[in-house]
Every structure is written in C-alpha cells, then in structure tokens.
Amino acid sequence: MADHNGTGAESDYDRIGGGPAVRAVVERFYELVLADADLAPFFVGVDMSGLKRHQALLISQVLGGPAEFTGRELRTAHAGLAITAEHFGAVVAHLVTALTEAGAPPEVIARVGAALGATEKDIVTQPVS
Numbered sequence: 001m002a003d004h005n006g007t008g009a010e011s012d013y014d015r016i017g018g019g020p021a022v023r024a025v026v027e028r029f030y031e032l033v034l035a036d037a038d039l040a041p042f043f044v045g046v047d048m049s050g051l052k053r054h055q056a057l058l059i060s061q062v063l064g065g066p067a068e069f070t071g072r073e074l075r076t077a078h079a080g081l082a083i084t085a086e087h088f089g090a091v092v093a094h095l096v097t098a099l100t101e102a103g104a105p106p107e108v109i110a111r112v113g114a115a116l117g118a119t120e121k122d123i124v125t126q127p128v129s
C-alpha cells in the first residue's frame, strides 16, 4: 500500500481511499461551508481555485496525506479574518460531516478532530465578546 508520509506506514489518507476519496470529501465540505450563512461571507472574494486549495490542503493535511503547510502559514493565511472559536468549530463540524458521509472510520475522524484542534490557536484570532 502506498504511503504519502514517508514513514512506510499507511496513512489515514490512504485508508479512506486516497486522492479520489479526498476529492469527494472536498466537494462535500465545500458545499457545506458555502451553504452555512455564518461561514460563506469569509469566502466572498476568495477565488474558487484558492478555496478548493484551502479545502484540499486542509483535508490532506489532517489525514496525513501529501500536503504540507506550517503553523506560520496558517497564522498568516487567517490573520485579519477575525475568526472566532464558533466559526472554527463550525468548519470542523462540516468536515466531520463530510468524512462521516464518505464512510471514514471513527478513529480516523477522531484523529482529524485532534489534528484540527492543534491548529485552532493559529486560526482563531477573535475572542467571543
């Protein structure tokens, strides 16, 4: 089985079906985020390819697939967006929904949740008042 993380171990990315499965999850996640009235405004003016890249990177990264970005890039990408913990939680929930619908095993979804939780401090910049 191919690995994309250089460890020789099968990643969650591979376990859920690799590129094709991730593309299906990206499509669904994209629909859910843009259908969410609280989240859609963040993506106004963000070009479509940028949005797709956002989602593909986000999903591949959290699945241990072939995407790489650092905490610094995450902090830079989201600086000034005034994202609250509530927005963050909503994005995570949509990703969990997309993964659940795609048949991802519960332990994979739990790891995704933990990996995303670790990025929260770089992304959430707006305290809830």
Ligand code: HEM
Residues within 6 Å of the ligand: 039, 042, 043, 046, 050, 053, 054, 057, 058, 061, 069, 074, 077, 078, 081, 083, 087, 088, 089, 091, 092, 116, 119, 123
């Ligand atoms: C949950 C973890 C998240 C991860 C791992 C993540 C990842 C990323 C990455 C890697 C980029 C840069 C894409 C690029 O330019 O190549 C980005 C951009 C962006 N993200 Fe996120 N994101 C997350 C959550 C969020 C949330 C909660 C929101 C808003 C509610 C958000 C809104 C945006 C927007 C609007 C951009 C584009 C900024 C611009 O082009 O000026 N992201 N994200």
